[in-house]
Amino acid sequence: MNHPKGRAFPDALMHEVRRRFLHIERDHHGRERLYFDNAGGSYRLKAAVERFAQVDAIPDNTERIHEAAVELQAIQARGSADLRTLLNAEGGSIYAALTASGAMFDMVRAVAENVAGTNMVTTVLEHPSSFDAMTLYAQKTGRELRVAKSNPATGGVDVEEIVRLVDAGTCLLNVIYASNISGAKLDLEQIVRRARAVKPDLYIIVDAVQHAPHGLIDLQKTPVDGINIAPYKFFGCRGSGFAWVSERAAVLPHHKLSGKKPDFWDLGSAAPWQFAALTQIVDYVCWLGGHFSDATQRRALFEAGIEAIELHERALLSTLLDGTAAAAGLRGMEGVQVFLDHADLTKRDLILGIGFDRLDCTQAVHAYGQRGVTVYERVASSIYSKRMLDSFGLEGAVRVSPLHCNSITEMERFLGVTREIASLRP
Numbered sequence: 001m002n003h004p005k006g007r008a009f010p011d012a013l014m015h016e017v018r019r020r021f022l023h024i025e026r027d028h029h030g031r032e033r034l035y036f037d038n039a040g041g042s043y044r045l046k047a048a049v050e051r052f053a054q055v056d057a058i059p060d061n062t063e064r065i066h067e068a069a070v071e072l073q074a075i076q077a078r079g080s081a082d083l084r085t086l087l088n089a090e091g092g093s094i095y096a097a098l099t100a101s102g103a104m105f106d107m108v109r110a111v112a113e114n115v116a117g118t119n120m121v122t123t124v125l126e127h128p129s130s131f132d133a134m135t136l137y138a139q140k141t142g143r144e145l146r147v148a149k150s151n152p153a154t155g156g157v158d159v160e161e162i163v164r165l166v167d168a169g170t171c172l173l174n175v176i177y178a179s180n181i182s183g184a185k186l187d188l189e190q191i192v193r194r195a196r197a198v199k200p201d202l203y204i205i206v207d208a209v210q211h212a213p214h215g216l217i218d219l220q221k222t223p224v225d226g227i228n229i230a231p232y233k234f235f236g237c238r239g240s241g242f243a244w245v246s247e248r249a250a251v252l253p254h255h256k257l258s259g260k261k262p263d264f265w266d267l268g269s270a271a272p273w274q275f276a277a278l279t280q281i282v283d284y285v286c287w288l289g290g291h292f293s294d295a296t297q298r299r300a301l302f303e304a305g306i307e308a309i310e311l312h313e314r315a316l317l318s319t320l321l322d323g324t325a326a327a328a329g330l331r332g333m334e335g336v337q338v339f340l341d342h343a344d345l346t347k348r349d350l351i352l353g354i355g356f357d358r359l360d361c362t363q364a365v366h367a368y369g370q371r372g373v374t375v376y377e378r379v380a381s382s383i384y385s386k387r388m389l390d391s392f393g394l395e396g397a398v399r400v401s402p403l404h405c406n407s408i409t410e411m412e413r414f415l416g417v418t419r420e421i422a423s424l425r426p
Contacts, residue, residue: 076272096266112171174205182339209228209229212234321352362379
């Protein structure tokens with residue numbers, strides 16, 4: 001909060017950060033490019049990719065007693081501890097799934113099918129994995145699905161709008177931590193506190209996939225019953241999703257082998273590489289935190305690292321919006337519209353939605369691609385976009401999502417490309 005426009009990394013640290021990632025300046029074919037679709041994936045940590053290959057090459061099954069199996073068990077145990085470090089979670093169960101979307105469906109099903117109530121509450125800004133899961137199980141269980149509206153002025157969902165839908169009959173509240181279109185962060189601490197004031201035993205599940213790489217999560221301040229992350233959007237590898245489930249939610253009936261403990265959620269043999277790669281992510285954030293803190297405890301270092309990431313990304317966002325002496329910002333650029341432009345950058349993750357006066361968003365994305373910039377078109381024809389865009393009254397947007405390993409210089413380069421595109425005619 002003391003840096004409303006952020007705080008960029010010192011040059012030397014910026015160099016060290018970039019050195020730890022793959023394909024920062026060139027794609028896998030060696031072509032120069034800016035990859036600004038990190039909300040759809042993310043730059044990969046070299047250490048995570050390397051560790052994935054090392055651990056996945058080990059043929060042994062973890063459910064054995066020999067030396068290699070014990071080694072793999074230790075890798076899995078450390079990864080589980082590191083997920084708790086990332087979330088500041090105590091107790092509960094760790095669920096390693098193929099995808100975060102699959103974990104979300106499983107968590108919603110367990111609550112919806114086993115907790116009494118007349119309604120379920122979610123928001124219009126949810127990812128389909130949350131919204132569709134809530135819709136499916138509301139229909140299957142004969143419950144009313146209540147949907148909180150978005151606020152076009154902030155790009156998020158107001159606390160009041162969510163809480164007013166919660167009552168004594170609500171069995172589940174499911175909310176996204178931050179919008180993957182506008183970057184607006186929901187005030188999760190207030191949502192949890194006020195919703196539980198209405199119904200103290202309310203079950204709450206959170207989609208943190210978008211927010212986790214950009215800001216701190218603290219389950220001691222936001223005690224929810226389920227939360228998921230996707231390592232492939234957090235500098236890690238695809239084919240992996242993680243969820244944490246509270247102690248009371250973990251023992252609700254769910255798909256599992258009958259011989260496993262009541263709170264066990266994994267199905268089939270473990271994939272130790274998932275845990276090994278997650279440890280590399282946490283190691284990296286803690287390494288970064290060590291440049292800003294003298295702490296020795298892992299959680300404290302992680303907090304310092306995520307705060308540094310958040311502040312650097314806020315500086316990147318501020319640069320994109322307001323520019324520098326070398327490049328005009330998007331807010332003042334002729335022929336460009338900045339959608340959902342909330343002035344308080346402390347309430348936003350590093351995501352922008354923009355439009356062009358003379359080009360639709362698909363044409364603009366192609367124009368960026370021709371100039372070595374990868375962005376993403378959010379269009380109403382997409383199942384990942386329509387509901388959210390409709391709620392904001394938008395037909396489409398070009399989503400721009402850099403990452404903390406990008407530099408101020410790269411923001412200036414992007415602004416130069418954008419100015420050129422804004423001058424084009426279809």
